Amino acid sequence: MLSHQNNAAIGIFDSGIGGISVAAAIRKMMPEENILYVADSANAPYGGKSEQFVLQRCQRIVEFLIQQKVKLIVVACNTATLICISKLRALYPIQFIGVEPGIKPALLASQSGVVGVLATQNTVNSLQYRQLVSRLSQQSRVLSQACNGLVDRIEAGEIESTSTQLLIKQFVTPLIDQGADQIVLGCTHYGFVSRQIHEIVKDRASLVNTSDAIARQTLAVLNREGLKSTDTQQGETVLFSNQANPNSLNIVEHLWPNEVEVIHPFPVD
Secondary structure: OOOOOOOOOEEEEEOOOOOHHHHHHHHHHOOOOOEEEEEOHHHOOHHHOOHHHHHHHHHHHHHHHHHOOOOEEEEOOHHHHHHHHHHHHHHOOOOEEEOOOOHHHHHHHOOOOEEEEEEOHHHHHOHHHHHHHHHHOOOOEEEEEEOOOHHHHHHOOOOOOHHHHHHHHHHHHHHHHOOOOEEEEOOHHHHHHHHHHHHHHOOOOEEEOOHHHHHHHHHHHHHHHOOOOOOOOOOOEEEEEOOOOHHHHHHHHHHOOOOEEEEEEOOOO
16 A cells, blocks of 8 residues: 555545535545545546546546545545446555445335435446345335436536426436335435435435445544544645536535635646
């Protein structure tokens, strides 16, 4: 494993701004940690891309983060985690933490035995996802809904639009109609529209978001590896993006007011 100083940054990346929801949970739990976040927004979403393309993008971003001397990398993307994380762990001598749809906690909380998963097409189609569902859903039903186009709207900052609300309703309503009482947000972007999803499901279902669980796992790995920051001051956050459109940056600033210190163009094509 690479030797890192305790006060080096935690590297986090996603196909776009969706992983900011994970970064925010890490910041809340570990305010003293420095965070370096990469948004590959020019290539978002990964959910509609080939596995080879997603792996190539992940490798480029990981190599950039390692050059920045981060001490740990969080793959804050369900699609990238399912497709790539085992390959990344084999290729690079650094700790990786991934995200996957929170199906297990959803099944444990379900009263109806029916759980709905909102995810990208690539996540739903991946062998790893199908194996996860098969392993966990022995006595229950897991309904998988690919939400084509939703990430694009979130990246464009169209969170409050009527058309986005109608799109979300189109994806969520069939799950509720089939008895799902837990709705899993199987893409980190979807946390940005959790309020809109709540308005549709009302009290008929609960939402399952894994951001807090990923933050706890990150803390556990830092402690286990002796990499926890020794600083007592608030950590800095640096955001890199290769397509920093004003609408998406407004979303970031709304989530982290006065938090993101520097926004740099991401220097990897």
